[in-house]
Amino acid sequence: MRRYVLRRLAVGVLQALGITIAVFFVIRALPADPVSRIVGMNPTEDSIRQARHALGLDMSLFQQLLTFLGFHGNGVFTGSLGTSWVSGSTVLSEIAITLPTTIQLIITSFIVALLVAIPIGMATARRPGGKLDKGVFGYGLFAGAQPEFWWGLIFIFVFYFKMGIAPAPLGMLDPMLTAPDAVTNFVLIDSLIAGDFTAFKSALGHLVLPVLTLSFLLVGPLLKMTQQSMSRVLSSEFILYQQASGLEKKSIGRSTLRSALAPIITLTGILFGFMLSGAVLVESVFSLNGLGQYAVAAVLNLDFPAVQGVILVISVISLFVYLGLDLLLAKIDPRILVK
Amino acid sequence: MTPSEALLSTRGLTVKYPYGDVQNVVIDELDLDLYPGQIVGLLGESGSGKSSLALALMGLARHPGVVSGEVNFRGKNLLKMDDEELRQIRGNSIGLITQKPRQALDPLVNVGKQISRVYRAHSHASKADAQVRAIELLRSVGINDAERRVNAFPHELSGGMAQRALISMALSVEPDLLIADEPTSGLDVTIQAQFLDRMWERARDANIAVLIVTQDLGIVANYCDRIVIMEDGKIIEDRITTEFFADPHTAYGKKLILASGAGTKSSNADVAITTTPEILRVTDLRKTFEVEGGKRLQAVSKASFQIHKGRSLGLVGESGSGKTTVGRLILRLADPDSGEVWFKGERIDSISPKEFRKYRSKIQAVFQDPFDSLNPRWPIERVIREPLDLHTEMSKAEKGARVRELVSLVGLTDDILPLRPGSLSAGQQQRVSLARALATEPEFLILDEPTSALPPAARADMILLLKSLQERLDLCFIFISHDLSTVRELCHDIAVMYLSEIVEMGTSEQVFSAPSHPYTRALLDSVLFHDPSSRRVDRTVKAELEGEIPSPVDLPAGCYLAARCPMAEQRCRDDHQALIEIGPSRSVRCWKSVEASK
Numbered sequence: 023m024r025r026y027v028l029r030r031l032a033v034g035v036l037q038a039l040g041i042t043i044a045v046f047f048v049i050r051a052l053p054a055d056p057v058s059r060i061v062g063m064n065p066t067e068d069s070i071r072q073a074r075h076a077l078g079l080d081m082s083l084f085q086q087l088l089t090f091l092g093f094h095g096n097g098v099f100t101g102s103l104g105t106s107w108v109s110g111s112t113v114l115s116e117i118a119i120t121l122p123t124t125i126q127l128i129i130t131s132f133i134v135a136l137l138v139a140i141p142i143g144m145a146t147a148r149r150p151g152g153k154l155d156k157g158v159f160g161y162g163l164f165a166g167a168q169p170e171f172w173w174g175l176i177f178i179f180v181f182y183f184k185m186g187i188a189p190a191p192l193g194m195l196d197p198m199l200t201a202p203d204a205v206t207n208f209v210l211i212d213s214l215i216a217g218d219f220t221a222f223k224s225a226l227g228h229l230v231l232p233v234l235t236l237s238f239l240l241v242g243p244l245l246k247m248t249q250q251s252m253s254r255v256l257s258s259e260f261i262l263y264q265q266a267s268g269l270e271k272k273s274i275g276r277s278t279l280r281s282a283l284a285p286i287i288t289l290t291g292i293l294f295g296f297m298l299s300g301a302v303l304v305e306s307v308f309s310l311n312g313l314g315q316y317a318v319a320a321v322l323n324l325d326f327p328a329v330q331g332v333i334l335v336i337s338v339i340s341l342f343v344y345l346g347l348d349l350l351l352a353k354i355d356p357r358i359l360v361k
Numbered sequence: 362m363t364p365s366e367a368l369l370s371t372r373g374l375t376v377k378y379p380y381g382d383v384q385n386v387v388i389d390e391l392d393l394d395l396y397p398g399q400i401v402g403l404l405g406e407s408g409s410g411k412s413s414l415a416l417a418l419m420g421l422a423r424h425p426g427v428v429s430g431e432v433n434f435r436g437k438n439l440l441k442m443d444d445e446e447l448r449q450i451r452g453n454s455i456g457l458i459t460q461k462p463r464q465a466l467d468p469l470v471n472v473g474k475q476i477s478r479v480y481r482a483h484s485h486a487s488k489a490d491a492q493v494r495a496i497e498l499l500r501s502v503g504i505n506d507a508e509r510r511v512n513a514f515p516h517e518l519s520g521g522m523a524q525r526a527l528i529s530m531a532l533s534v535e536p537d538l539l540i541a542d543e544p545t546s547g548l549d550v551t552i553q554a555q556f557l558d559r560m561w562e563r564a565r566d567a568n569i570a571v572l573i574v575t576q577d578l579g580i581v582a583n584y585c586d587r588i589v590i591m592e593d594g595k596i597i598e599d600r601i602t603t604e605f606f607a608d609p610h611t612a613y614g615k616k617l618i619l620a621s622g623a624g625t626k627s628s629n630a631d632v633a634i635t636t637t638p639e640i641l642r643v644t645d646l647r648k649t650f651e652v653e654g655g656k657r658l659q660a661v662s663k664a665s666f667q668i669h670k671g672r673s674l675g676l677v678g679e680s681g682s683g684k685t686t687v688g689r690l691i692l693r694l695a696d697p698d699s700g701e702v703w704f705k706g707e708r709i710d711s712i713s714p715k716e717f718r719k720y721r722s723k724i725q726a727v728f729q730d731p732f733d734s735l736n737p738r739w740p741i742e743r744v745i746r747e748p749l750d751l752h753t754e755m756s757k758a759e760k761g762a763r764v765r766e767l768v769s770l771v772g773l774t775d776d777i778l779p780l781r782p783g784s785l786s787a788g789q790q791q792r793v794s795l796a797r798a799l800a801t802e803p804e805f806l807i808l809d810e811p812t813s814a815l816p817p818a819a820r821a822d823m824i825l826l827l828k829s830l831q832e833r834l835d836l837c838f839i840f841i842s843h844d845l846s847t848v849r850e851l852c853h854d855i856a857v858m859y860l861s862e863i864v865e866m867g868t869s870e871q872v873f874s875a876p877s878h879p880y881t882r883a884l885l886d887s888v889l890f891h892d893p894s895s896r897r898v899d900r901t902v903k904a905e906l907e908g909e910i911p912s913p914v915d916l917p918a919g920c921y922l923a924a925r926c927p928m929a930e931q932r933c934r935d936d937h938q939a940l941i942e943i944g945p946s947r948s949v950r951c952w953k954s955v956e957a958s959k
Contacts, residue, residue, distance in 0.1 A: 150425060151379070257424040259464035266419050267479045267530060268452030271444065277467050355469055356514045 027345065034341035042098065042334045046087055049326055056107065056324035077107060077326075090330065103334065104327035106320075113331035116316060121335065122207035123194060124305070124312035128297045130229055131236035132290065139241045140286070143248025144279065147256055158245060166242050174235040174307035181231060189227045191308040196224040232308045236301060240293060247289045251282040284351055291347040295340040299332075367394035368570045369418060369455075369538055373430035376413050376422050376594075387413045389594035390430070395538060398568040400561070402575055402585035402602070404617070406816045410594040411574045412460070415542045418572070419451050434538075453483040456531035460543040460574075462523035466515035472499075472526050473511025479530045498529035503555075505908070521552045521909055528556075535567065542574045549679035550843060551906050554887035554897065557584055558905075561898050576817050578617055579889030582606065583897045590614055603893045616818050618891075637670040639705075640805050640837050641691070646700035648686055658913045660686040662861040663940075664700070668805075668837060668854075675852030675869070676841045677884070681913055682858040684841045688807045691839070692726055693717050704805070722752035722801035729810035731790035735782040741768075741793055742778040748800040767796040772826055788819025792826070799834075806838035812847055820847075827851055845888045849873055854946070857881045860913055860921040863940060867947035877943065877954040879926050880906070920951070928953060 057073045058065075065073075074080045078089060085094075092099035103113040146155040165173070174191075181188035194209045195201055201209070202216035210229075213221035255261060255278050264274045302314025313332065320328035352358040376388035387410045395401060395418075405411045413422065420439040422428050432439040434454065439447060451457075459465045467475055476498055477491030486494065492511065499507035502525040515523055524544070531539060541560070545553040561584050564571045573580060581588050581602060588605045590598040590613060598611045609615045646664040649657040661683040668674050676684040689695045691702055693714065702710040709720055725748075728734045735744055745767055749760045765775055771792040782790055791811055798806060808827070812820045824847055830836055831851065842848050848855060848869075855872040857865040857880065865878040876882045883906045889897060906925040911917060917924065919934040926933065932952065942948045943958040 151381075253424070259459060259461055260467045262416070262421065262423060263457065263459060263465040263527075264467070265421055266416070266451055266455075266457040267482065268448045268450070269478060269482045270448065273478065273482070277470070280469055281467070356471075357468060357516050 027349070030345050030348075031341075034338075034345065038334060038337040038341060039098075041337050042330055043087065045330055045333045046090060046326075047083070049324075049329055050083065050086075052324075054324055056326060059324055060107065090327075098334070103331035106325055106328045108319075108323045108325045108328070113327050116328070117313065117331060117335055119204075119207055120311055120313045120316040123209075123310055124298065124301055124314060126208050126210060127229065127232055127305070127310065127312060128236065128294065128301055131233045131240060131297075132294065134233055135237035135240035135244055136286075136290070138237065139244035140248050140279075143245045144252050144282075146245075147249050147252035150253065158249075162242060162246070165238060169303070170235055170239045171303040171307050173238055174232070174304055177231050177235055178307070188231050189224070191231060193309050193311070194225055194228050195221060196228075199224055228308075232304050232310060235304050235307070236297070240297075243289060243293065244286065247286050248282065251285045252278065255281045280354060283354055287347055287351055287354075291344055294343050295336075298336050298339060366396060367433075368397050369432065369434045370394040371418065371430065371432050374414075374417055374432060375429045376410070376417050376426055377429070378422075378426045387426070387594050388417055391594065391596060393418075393589065393596065393599075395570045395572060397537065397570050398564070399587060400564055400571040400573065400585045401587045401589055402573050402581035403589045403591065404575060404578070404581065404817075405591035406818070407576075409591040411591050412542050413594075414591065415457070415540050415572065415574050418538075418540055419455050419457065420447060421451075449483065452479055452531075452536075453534045454536055455538045455540065456534070456536035458524075458527050458531050458539070458541040458544045460546055462527045463515055463518070463520060465527055466523060468515050471512050471514050472518065476511075476526065476530050476533060480533050483534045494533070495529075498533050499526065502526075502529045502532075502559075503908070519909065521548055524548060524556065528560075532563070536569065538570045538572070539564070540572045540574075543576065544573065545580070546576070549910070550845075550887045551679065551883050552909075554889075555905070555907075557889075558898065560584075577889065578817060578891045582891050582893045583889045590617075606891075606893050613818070616821075619821075637672070640668050640670050641705075641839075642667040642701075642703040643687070643691065644701045644703075646687065646690055646702070647698045648683075648690055648695065649698055652914055656914050659683075659861045659916060660913065661690065661697075664858075664863055665940075666854075666856055666863070666866065668839065670804075670837055671835045672854060673831065673836070673838050673840055673852045675848035675855045676839055676858060677843065677845060677848050677855060678858035679843055679884075679910065681860070681910060683861040683913075684858050685809055687858075688726070688809050688839060688841050692724065692807060722748065723803050724805045724807070725798035725801065725803040726807040726809065727791070727794045727798050727811045729814050731787050731794055731814060732782060734794050735790060737782050740779050740781055741785070744782070744793060745797050745800060748797060752801045763800065767800055770799065770830070771796045772822075786819065787815050788822060791815060791819075791823060795826075795830075799830075804837060806836060807841070808838055809841045810843070813842065813844065824850055845873075845884060846890075857884065860910065860916065862921065862950060864922070864950045865948070866940070867944075871944075871947050877947075877949045877958060878951045879928055879954070880922050922951075 056077065057070055057079065060077070061069050061073050071080070078086055081089065088094060089097060090104065091097045092102065096102035097104070103117070105112050106116060109116065142154065142158060146152065146158050149155060178188070178191050182190060189196065199221050202213040202218045202221050205212050205215050209225040210222060213219070213225055258281070261274060261278055264277060299314050299317055301312060302318055304310075305312040305315045313336075316328070317332040319325075320332060371391060371393050374388055374391045374393070375386065378385040378387060391414065393414075403411050403414065413426070416422055417428050418432060420428055420432055428440060430440070434450060439450065442450070466472065473492060473495045476495035477488065480486060480491045480494050481488070495511050496507045499510055504510050504522060504525055510522070518526065539560075544560075545556055548556065557580065560571070563569065573585060575581065585602050588598070588600055588602050589596055590611065592613060598605070598609070598614050600610070605614065606618065609618050644665045646661055648661040649659050652658045664683075664687055666674060676687060678684045686695065690697045690710070693709070697710055700710070701708055704720060704724065709717060742764055745764045746760055749755055749763060755763065764778070768775060768778065773789060773792050773796070777785065777789065782793065785793065795811070812823045815823060828851060840848060840852050852869055855867060855869050856863045857872070857878065859880045865872060865876070865881045872881060873885065876885050886905065905927065907927070908925050911921065911924060917934070919936055920926070920929070920938045923929040923933040936952075938950045938952060940948050940950045941955050943955055949955060949958075
């Protein structure tokens, strides 16, 4: 078990490194020159040369890679992702601010989505063709056909503009409030640490619409998967046998859910990795300064260190999420050997 | 017996499956009475509703089916009971054993927990007590090492062991009615006999009512007091077993009796050892497979035999005996580790696959699963024509004529030619496979369990067809099967395999009339003849084997049968046995049998 985890981690680190190096070369192969964005209009030869030198772009590609990795001073191996060419602060510190916003958003969305999808999926699998099932089908047609930012805009229109029950879609907190001291950069947690319940309530309030939007989207595939997986287990031989053995309903329900869980967990993992950067549209609509926003800005500004940093961080997080889910699956299903 | 004495009686029992707006009726207004102490065999083709009936007797239907009508158990309608009352009857008063033991167990929970769950659902036992009870129960159904096995997960059990675990669950609460849905279909014949004997004893001792759903007339003849035949969700015949065998009323029943050949004995029996030219010779064939953990599984060990023109060899054994692998090695679907295969004086095991291609039209095969071996997207005409396209230079018209000739040869009609395999019955599919195999006029056929996946009536038809083809075409073939009565009807010579080795060889007559090896004797003894006048339960069976077949990965040092053999001595456990000739064309791998024959 421990050996398995260590091996997975070792392979994962190599994978992450491989991805980062690949990204390193690919963005440098783009037919766009980051220097021109920095020196402004009508630059002199000299200022271009200076800028190239300042960004380290006058070195050979290989030397640039070595610098990035940390063979000359600070780099990936020493825990530094370099300095953003746009803001001048370290990439790590910027990710430390944007990442928690995104994680907070998607974890809450997943919790909400799973809490909705699993019970409804179970109920509809039990009664295919029932009223709930038909409703779910309608939802699938309806929700699946529209992009998430559109739903975000509709929710803002309805709940903020028309009904006025949701806060303005501007960031994580009410603009009138001072943010609690940054400890974890998760606003919800920081406000609790600071004992600032006004800020906590405001942060929670600001999460409602973005979470509603994201989970509205996530529920679709999760619900479908729950339904399919549940109806497969429900029509399985062993559930029938448990009924025939006169086991209690609760006990049978537990067995069914446990057996149906594996594909749902796998799907959750895949969606999670996707959402890390895929939540960008929702972040935009609600002006949340998240990782997706940061990544898009980095690419548009040709901010190479930031792009490299974001991709490395996302691959490392995905690595841990997948590992965690695989261990969870092995815990649920004894047929999955963890050696 | 009158309905009032019935333990369970159904009136107007109906099971429907909704498909959109259509209702698919699988059990149609059915009335059935079951009495204490009576063992009833329920027969019917697949799709006749037997399994659905077995479940419906407990008020259950496979998701999303709906049960209606009356199921009166001790005079009270199960379908009107509340959940708790019904739950107390299921698994407590009515026990169920299903067809697929391993699928019936929750794959995520260990066996001990599953047994104790059922036990606890019907008693007030504590978790610890239930665990102790689970170990007792496993031991009582003959699982050695029960303390360790309670912690095993279903996928770690063999089919036989999973079946026993299920039995121990069904019997944990001593039911009044036991419903067994093809309880032995996944088991080997010697294990099947063990299981049925034990069930019969339990039913007699405790005066339990038993309903056995089966496709095997042998089980009915040997163990059942009464036979019920279903067709299209209805009962078409409900008789006392002996009366049924003497005079079946329905066409289907008559066909079953006729097909089972009850009473008829072998026809091929005593053709003398022939001097026709040799077609196939196999010497010292050996094959192992690598399994997880770097170990090797011994599939075939030192198999040697030859087949002469016009003769047929039956390769008999239980699952895992290596009989199928022998066929695959000859067909070059796998390469042997060592040994030789000669076809008409030419060695074919070491030639390149390209060179082997020219023998493909001479050596053909029919496999067990008829549907899997046919391309589902091709019309039958193309399926049968394919070998002609590959191996002959015939014109289009000649091929068309040959295809029609083949179709009629296997007893089918031209109108199936444009159909696709999916719209044929299993029996018809298997005939198509046979027609395809015969297309190039092969000199040698390998028939790998061609009858095993067929329902009883189709199986009987297939055997009759093979028999007539054998006479008309002078076919030369290996017939691989675990079904001894079929082999006896079709084969001149027999080789019995057990755990990768041939343990006994001889002509059909020799082996069937005087089996020599203890394994052969046990195998013959576990054949359930379709004759209620000589039931296995009325005989005293001496050659019964005990326990499970050892793993082919960790084979014992001495005789492979020693651990199960009633005659085993120390010498058997120490010395590996060699196949020794004890007469003309007759050999056996057992020193005791050799001594006895002298």
